[in-house]
Structures are given as structure tokens and as C-alpha cells.
Amino acid sequence: MTSAPTWAIVPSLQGCLDDVTERVSARMPDAVEAELLDLPGEVRVLSALVVACGTSGLAVRVPDVLLPVDRQGREDAYRLD
Known part of the structure; x- marks a missing residue:
């Protein structure tokens, strides 16, 4: 799975974004989330x-x-320039 940058998802944001912060954390789902996602x-x-x-x-x-x-799955790509 490849994540598209936010400006690619919403073209009207291209050029007006200054900063993007992503926070990913793992946890157990609550009962409602487990049911909605059909989690075993x-x-x-x-x-x-x-x-x-x-x-x-x-x-x-x-x-x-x-x-x-x-x-x-997760894949990240970063420019190093």
C-alpha cells in the first residue's frame, strides 16, 4: 500500500500546505470498532x-x-534533497 500525499488527494490544497504530521499507533479496538471492521x-x-x-x-x-x-502494509518514500 502506498500513501499519496495529502495535496495529491485534494488538488486544491497543492501549494498551500506548509506542514504535515502523521501519528500512527497500535491499540486494541473497542467493541464497536471490532464489530464494524469484522475483527476476529x-x-x-x-x-x-x-x-x-x-x-x-x-x-x-x-x-x-x-x-x-x-x-x-505500509510503504513510505522520502526525498533526500
């Missing part, structure tokens, strides 16, 4: 919170996604 037994979830701030410093996009760990 002791499967954990990843909570991925992304805060994208504009040049004004205010958050312009804050998706919070819950992912079952038994169905996920």
Missing part, C-alpha cells in the same frame, strides 16, 4: 492521524483512519 479475536488496529497545516499554521485537513493490522 485479538487483532489490533492502527490509528493513523494526519494533521496537514496550511501556510497560516491552521489545520486544513485532519483525517483519522482506523486500519486492522492483519490487512495492512
Whole structure:
């Protein structure tokens, strides 16, 4: 799974984002989350919170996604220039 940058998902944000912070943590789902995601037994979830701030410093996009760990892969790419 490859994550697209926020500006690629929402083209109107291209050029106006200054800072993006992503926080990913693992935890056990609560009963409602486990039922909604149809999770068996002791499967954990990843909570991925992304805060994208504009040049004004205010958050312009804050998706919070819950992912079952038994169905996920992750790939990150970084420019080194």
C-alpha cells in the first residue's frame, strides 16, 4: 500500500500546505470498532492521524483512519534533497 500525499488527494490544497504530521499507533479496538471492521479475536488496529497545516499554521485537513493490522502494509518514500 502506498500513501499519496495529502495535496495529491485534494488538488486544491497543492501549494498551500506548509506542514504535515502523521501519528500512527497500535491499540486494541473497542467493541464497536471490532464489530464494524469484522475483527476476529485479538487483532489490533492502527490509528493513523494526519494533521496537514496550511501556510497560516491552521489545520486544513485532519483525517483519522482506523486500519486492522492483519490487512495492512505500509510503504513510505522520502526525498533526500
